[in-house]
Amino acid sequence: MNLCVLGRAHCFLHEHDEAIELLEQSIVLNPSFVQGYFALGFTLTCCGRAEEAPPIGAELMRRAPGYTLATTRSDFFFCGDVALIERCVEGLRRAGVPQGPPAARRGERAREAA
Numbered sequence: 001m002n003l004c005v006l007g008r009a010h011c012f013l014h015e016h017d018e019a020i021e022l023l024e025q026s027i028v029l030n031p032s033f034v035q036g037y038f039a040l041g042f043t044l045t046c047c048g049r050a051e052e053a054p055p056i057g058a059e060l061m062r063r064a065p066g067y068t069l070a071t072t073r074s075d076f077f078f079c080g081d082v083a084l085i086e087r088c089v090e091g092l093r094r095a096g097v098p099q100g101p102p103a104a105r106r107g108e109r110a111r112e113a114a
Contacts, residue, residue, distance in 0.1 A: 003029065004036045011039065012084060016047030034064045038072070042091030050094050057095030068100020069093055 007022035023040040030036065037060035044053040060067060069089050076085045093099075 004033060004039055007036075007043070008039045011043040011046060014046075016043060019043045020047070020049075032063070034060060034067070037063065038067075038092070041095035041097070042088045045091035045094045046087060053091070053095035057092065057097050060092075060095070060097065066100075068098050070100045072097070 010019035
């Protein structure tokens with residue numbers, strides 16, 4: 001998980017080579033942590049390597065079949081940087097993640113799962 005967080009930070013700072021290396025390591029070490037696929041998918045598209053993103057998006061969808069771009073927006077509830085959120089959403093769209101219905105806020109999803 002820490003490699004994924006660090007990789008995302010590098011992506012947000014436009015340090016894409018470092019981000020990709022860390023995110024790939026994150027996936028190898030913890031393939032069940034879907035956030036690694038999420039982050040690698042948008043990082044690849046952000047740095048001009050969009051042709052590599054669809055297999056990552058497909059793996060994300062295989063591991064988290066209900067994941068959508070609406071989920072992505074919901075997961076960024078803490079972020080006030082709309083441009084950053086949209087950059088991530090666009091990257092995942094190009095990686096093959098579907099739009100989906102508007103997602104419930106994090107707390108609402110937790111209550112529904114209980």
